[in-house]
Amino acid sequence: MSDALTPDRLTASQASAKLRDRSLTSETLVRACLDRIAERDPAVRAWVYVDAEAAMRQAREADKQPARSALHGIPVGIKDMIDTADMPTTHNSPIYTGNRPSLDASVVSILRSAGAVILGKTDTTEFAAAGRPAGTRNPFDVTRTSGGSSAGSAAAVGDCQVPLALGTQTGGSTIRPASFCGAFALKPTWGVVSREGIKIYSLTLDTLGLYARSVDDLDMLCDVYAIHDDAAPKPVTAKGARIALCRSPFWDSATEGTPEAMAHAAEAFRRAGAEVTELELPASFAPLGEMQRVVMHAEGRAAFLNLARGVPHLLHDDFHSRVENRDGYSRRNLLDAYDQAALCRIEFDRIAAGYDAVLTPSAPGIAPEGNTAGDAVFNRMWTLLHVPCVNLPGFIGPHGMPVGVTLTSPRFTDRQLLAVAKALAPTLV
Amino acid sequence: MSDALTPDRLTASQASAKLRDRSLTSETLVRACLDRIAERDPAVRAWVYVDAEAAMRQAREADKQPARSALHGIPVGIKDMIDTADMPTTHNSPIYTGNRPSLDASVVSILRSAGAVILGKTDTTEFAAAGRPAGTRNPFDVTRTSGGSSAGSAAAVGDCQVPLALGTQTGGSTIRPASFCGAFALKPTWGVVSREGIKIYSLTLDTLGLYARSVDDLDMLCDVYAIHDDAAPKPVTAKGARIALCRSPFWDSATEGTPEAMAHAAEAFRRAGAEVTELELPASFAPLGEMQRVVMHAEGRAAFLNLARGVPHLLHDDFHSRVENRDGYSRRNLLDAYDQAALCRIEFDRIAAGYDAVLTPSAPGIAPEGNTAGDAVFNRMWTLLHVPCVNLPGFIGPHGMPVGVTLTSPRFTDRQLLAVAKALAPTLV
Numbered sequence: 008m009s010d011a012l013t014p015d016r017l018t019a020s021q022a023s024a025k026l027r028d029r030s031l032t033s034e035t036l037v038r039a040c041l042d043r044i045a046e047r048d049p050a051v052r053a054w055v056y057v058d059a060e061a062a063m064r065q066a067r068e069a070d071k072q073p074a075r076s077a078l079h080g081i082p083v084g085i086k087d088m089i090d091t092a093d094m095p096t097t098h099n100s101p102i103y104t105g106n107r108p109s110l111d112a113s114v115v116s117i118l119r120s121a122g123a124v125i126l127g128k129t130d131t132t133e134f135a136a137a138g139r140p141a142g143t144r145n146p147f148d149v150t151r152t153s154g155g156s157s158a159g160s161a162a163a164v165g166d167c168q169v170p171l172a173l174g175t176q177t178g179g180s181t182i183r184p185a186s187f188c189g190a191f192a193l194k195p196t197w198g199v200v201s202r203e204g205i206k207i208y209s210l211t212l213d214t215l216g217l218y219a220r221s222v223d224d225l226d227m228l229c230d231v232y233a234i235h236d237d238a239a240p241k242p243v244t245a246k247g248a249r250i251a252l253c254r255s256p257f258w259d260s261a262t263e264g265t266p267e268a269m270a271h272a273a274e275a276f277r278r279a280g281a282e283v284t285e286l287e288l289p290a291s292f293a294p295l296g297e298m299q300r301v302v303m304h305a306e307g308r309a310a311f312l313n314l315a316r317g318v319p320h321l322l323h324d325d326f327h328s329r330v331e332n333r334d335g336y337s338r339r340n341l342l343d344a345y346d347q348a349a350l351c352r353i354e355f356d357r358i359a360a361g362y363d364a365v366l367t368p369s370a371p372g373i374a375p376e377g378n379t380a381g382d383a384v385f386n387r388m389w390t391l392l393h394v395p396c397v398n399l400p401g402f403i404g405p406h407g408m409p410v411g412v413t414l415t416s417p418r419f420t421d422r423q424l425l426a427v428a429k430a431l432a433p434t435l436v
Numbered sequence: 437m438s439d440a441l442t443p444d445r446l447t448a449s450q451a452s453a454k455l456r457d458r459s460l461t462s463e464t465l466v467r468a469c470l471d472r473i474a475e476r477d478p479a480v481r482a483w484v485y486v487d488a489e490a491a492m493r494q495a496r497e498a499d500k501q502p503a504r505s506a507l508h509g510i511p512v513g514i515k516d517m518i519d520t521a522d523m524p525t526t527h528n529s530p531i532y533t534g535n536r537p538s539l540d541a542s543v544v545s546i547l548r549s550a551g552a553v554i555l556g557k558t559d560t561t562e563f564a565a566a567g568r569p570a571g572t573r574n575p576f577d578v579t580r581t582s583g584g585s586s587a588g589s590a591a592a593v594g595d596c597q598v599p600l601a602l603g604t605q606t607g608g609s610t611i612r613p614a615s616f617c618g619a620f621a622l623k624p625t626w627g628v629v630s631r632e633g634i635k636i637y638s639l640t641l642d643t644l645g646l647y648a649r650s651v652d653d654l655d656m657l658c659d660v661y662a663i664h665d666d667a668a669p670k671p672v673t674a675k676g677a678r679i680a681l682c683r684s685p686f687w688d689s690a691t692e693g694t695p696e697a698m699a700h701a702a703e704a705f706r707r708a709g710a711e712v713t714e715l716e717l718p719a720s721f722a723p724l725g726e727m728q729r730v731v732m733h734a735e736g737r738a739a740f741l742n743l744a745r746g747v748p749h750l751l752h753d754d755f756h757s758r759v760e761n762r763d764g765y766s767r768r769n770l771l772d773a774y775d776q777a778a779l780c781r782i783e784f785d786r787i788a789a790g791y792d793a794v795l796t797p798s799a800p801g802i803a804p805e806g807n808t809a810g811d812a813v814f815n816r817m818w819t820l821l822h823v824p825c826v827n828l829p830g831f832i833g834p835h836g837m838p839v840g841v842t843l844t845s846p847r848f849t850d851r852q853l854l855a856v857a858k859a860l861a862p863t864l865v
Contacts, residue, residue: 109538113742120745198639201738207632210639233741233759237767309630312662313542316549338666338848342785349778356771419767 014039019081019170020223026080033080037066037124040082044127044168050149051166052142053159055087056094057127065124072122077227079122084163084172084218087128088135088156090204091115094125098206099133099141102314102321112204114173114215114232121231126169129159132380135175136208136307138323140378145187147374147408154184154370155380157216161188164218165400165409171224174216177208177303179370179386181216185398186369186411187381191432193217193225193425196418197393200232209306211345212299212390222429225397229422236419240426243363245434246280248427251362253286256293260384262372264404271402272366272412275434286358286365292351292388298344299387304334305341348391355392356417364414364427369398373408389413395421397428401435443468448599449652452506462509466495466553469511473556473597479578480595481571482588484516485523486556494553501551506656508551513592513601513647516557517564517585519633520544523554527635528562528570531743531750541633543602543644543661550660555598558588561809564604565637565736567752569807574616576803576837583613583799584809586645593647594619594829594838600653603645606637606732608799608815610645614827615798615840616810620861622646622654622854625847626822629661638735640774641728641819651858654826658851665848669855672792674863675709677856680791682715685722689813691801693833700831701795701841704863715787715794721780721817727773728816733763734770777820784821785846793843793856798827802837818842824850826857830864 014022014036025031041059048054062082069080085091088098090108097103110116115125130141132155141158145151146166153162157174161181164172165188174181176194185192193216200215207213217228229235252273254261261269273283307329314322315330328334359365368385375381389396397414404410414431416424443451443465454460470488477483491511498509514520517527519537526532539545544554559570561584570587574580575595582591586603590610593601594617603610605623614621622645629644636642646657658664681702683690690698702712736758743751744759757763788794797814804810818825826843833839843860845853 107538109536111742113739116742116746120742198735199738201636201741202639203636203739203742207630210627210631233737306627308662309628310542310632312630313540313545313549313632317545342847346778346782349775349781352778353775418771 015043015167018221018224023077033066033069037062037082040169047166051144051146051162053129053163054127055130062126069122076121076231078231082124082126082169083118084126084129084160084169086157086160086174087131088206089173094128099131099139102318113201129163132156135180137325145374151374151376152378154187156180157184160218161185161190165190172218176214176216176390177212179383182386182396182398183370183381187374189400189409191219192398194396195234195421196395199234207310209303211302222425222432226425234421236422240423243426243430245430248281248363250276250281250283251286251365252283253365253367255367257296257384260371264372264410265368267404268402268410268412276431279434295388295391298347299391301336301340301344304329305336308332352392359417364416367413369411369413373404373410389415393418395424397424399432399435444472444596447650447653448510451510455509462495462498466491466511469598476595480573480575480591482558482592484557484559491555498551505550505660507660511553511555511598512547513555513558513589513598515586515589515603516560517635518602523557528560528568531747542630558592561585564609566754574803580803580805581807583616585609586613589647590614590617590619601647605643605645605819606641608812611815611825611827612799612810616803618829618838620648621827623825624663624850625824628663636739638732640731651854651861655854663850665851669852672855672859674859677710677792679705679710679712680715680794681712682794682796684796686725686813689800693801693839694797696833697831697839697841705860708863724817724820727776728820730765730769730773733758734765737761781821788846793845796842798840798842802833802839818844822847824853826853828861828864
């Protein structure tokens with residue numbers, strides 16, 4: 008069998024079609040993913056828990072049953088800060104070593120009801136926040152990071168170890184590692200999916216993240232999670248699409264790869280017939296990057312208080328710092344951030360409604376060396392604005408490393424945004 | 437021992453002082469509460485789980501240790517939608533019968549670190565939302581409701597079965613039952629306490645609620661949960677206090693008891709030397725009651741999706757209604773509610789900053805007959821505004837039933853509000 012045809016290389020939609028027409032079994036698909044993991048995990052280290060036997064049991068069970076959804080029989084990786092009843096959930100914290108939740112997180116339970124195979128748990132920055140970095144390496148160059156905090160999910164999907172995975176985003180934890188690892192990803196509109204059973208850092212910011220290797224696959228996941236806009240998506244073609252090129256107030260932070268990726272995307276979209284026009288956001292948006300940090304750290308005071316009180320010696324100093332408010336953020340600072348964000352949400356929805364999508368960077372540049380999470384400077388504002396963000400891969404930058412770009416749009420237009428992404432993604436390759 | 441002196445009648449602060457000077461042991465205190473529960477629970481039915489042996493073990497353990505906080509050795513009741521590792525957590529749903537979480541909720545863990553005794557679980561409306569009512573009756577008249585959804589916590593505290601209890605509020609689930617049962621309660625500013633391990637209904641609205649029998653006790657709980665304003669509370673006296681009398685846009689819903697309670701409070705505050713002036717909120721606040729319902733029901737779509745998919749036959753039709761969006765609320769309706777609420781938060785903080793507190797109803801009137809949760813019409817707007825709300829008891833209305841009033845103030849002025857409440861509460865009795 009040639010490499011291109013092994014089942015681990017299939018997108019979830021491709022695999023789903025083959026499962027439905029019986030040219031593939033879940034058992035074969037899951038076995039191929041487990042083989043790929045066995046081959047690659049010693050170098051990439053995306054996974055913290057895989058029970059191959061249990062995964063194969065789920066796959067064989069799926070093969071016996073009528074399909075319950077398009078995801079039936081498809082393996083999915085779960086970031087290890089999302090509860091699973093049949094696997095440990097450690098948040099990469101020594102406090103949670105061996106922790107076995109009694110219940111699945113809502114997002115895992117929904118996957119099981121859809122017939123998906125829960126393949127294993129992927130590595131994460133401690134509490135998806137700070138402290139201990141993930142051990143994951145970038146599949147394109149293992150001397151570089153896969154990004155954080157959804158380090159393992161992005162790497163596993165980008166490296167064809169699993170077609171789909173769940174992550175989370177509070178700053179840039181879904182989109183940035185997707186950019187570093189060449190994966191498609193969607194951070195949906197805030198609140199559209201339940202966060203029950205996902206460890207809390209910041210209620211205002213924490214959002215589920217979805218990883219896949221095609222826009223079709225992100226659409227499949229949206230179907231399963233009942234992520235719908237008010238109206239069905241309007242048809243979109245690259246030709247005539249109105250794209251706002253928004254370098255954002257943080258453009259000075261762009262480094263190696265991102266200026267090229269943005270220029271490449273703008274040029275590719277134009278060549279395909281899109282109207283790409285420059286968008287400079289009003290000055291009121293400039294403080295939102297710092298304000299996202301205020302919200303995250305200030306809400307982190309409450310999030311880690313129980314651990315600071317109960318198991319202080321096991322809690323990383325980064326989290327004591329949040330609880331003790333070493334940043335010195337006042338409640339007034341937090342209110343200013345809440346209120347400015349609320350006003351800018353209204354304003355951004357209004358501005359972005361004039362375009363089919365807003366094009367903006369996914370990360371400062373290519374994945375840095377080491378195992379740093381990377382800088383969330385280009386993600387923070389969008390997370391705080393609660394808008395959907397899609398990472399589109401396809402551009403290869405310096406050192407042969409992938410660099411993605413983000414498409415975003417008004418709140419609760421996730422499916423329309425995916426329709427735009429689907430029209431534009433092929434132009435980047 | 438005269439009835440007035442039995443330890444179950446002590447407020448938490450009174451008990452704490454006696455525990456510190458060794459004139460009382462936690463064992464004696466907890467035994468007195470268990471005795472009171474044994475006497476009263478057949479009629480009031482506040483508790484769904486009490487393990488007397490385990491509670492006594494915790495009390496004896498507390499007596500052996502040096503005090504870890506003012507709450508050391510004090511028993512606390514926990515609403516049965518808040519996770520406890522050593523007791524079942526059922527949310528009053530057949531889906532969760534026998535559910536044993538592997539971890540305590542953050543708010544329970546913090547109580548344990550403070551040395552408190554977790555006495556048992558109190559009854560709740562199903563998922564603190566709808567569906568099955570709590571079985572709890574009003575301790576003042578068991579033919580009447582104790583209110584929902586924190587039915588058991590309000591009744592147990594009001595009836596001297598436990599000095600402190602935890603509830604939650606999404607609509608009026610903390611303040612309304614406090615009003616019905618003659619308890620003090622604080623719904624703190626949204627987000628100031630972690631909601632980890634508390635079942636989700638609506639992220640934008642769900643807030644921990646605190647029950648006690650004095651303002652001092654609410655202050656003690658705030659200390660333990662690190663609920664602090666930017667500045668230490670300024671001294672307040674009833675004399676000279678500036679109180680806004682706000683009948684709210686929902687005054688037409690007031691029934692038996694609330695007009696009298698509001699008139700009584702205004703008169704009592706004035707007699708004590710406060711300046712009580714009428715406050716009519718701008719017209720932009722009028723839609724907030726309905727908008728709270730939009731947010732709650734729309735966010736409930738995501739909250740119960742996993743149960744609708746996984747165990748549809750065990751899920752009450754009220755929750756299928758949320759998931760299926762039988763109200764027909766659009767995403768646009770939800771955004772309008774989010775954005776209007778955000779603008780009104782800014783406006784209310786500005787308006788309320790001109791007063792020491794805003795006086796407003798806690799409920800439409802006395803507790804109705806039966807076991808209905810009651811109408812949250814006077815609470816919905818404040819929950820959506822994220823502001824702290826204190827229920828002050830003291831007034832006895834028709835049929836000998838208690839009717840409370842609410843004091844509220846700008847976001848993150850919880851401790852200042854308690855200082856005002858402390859100055860004004862004695863005038864109501």
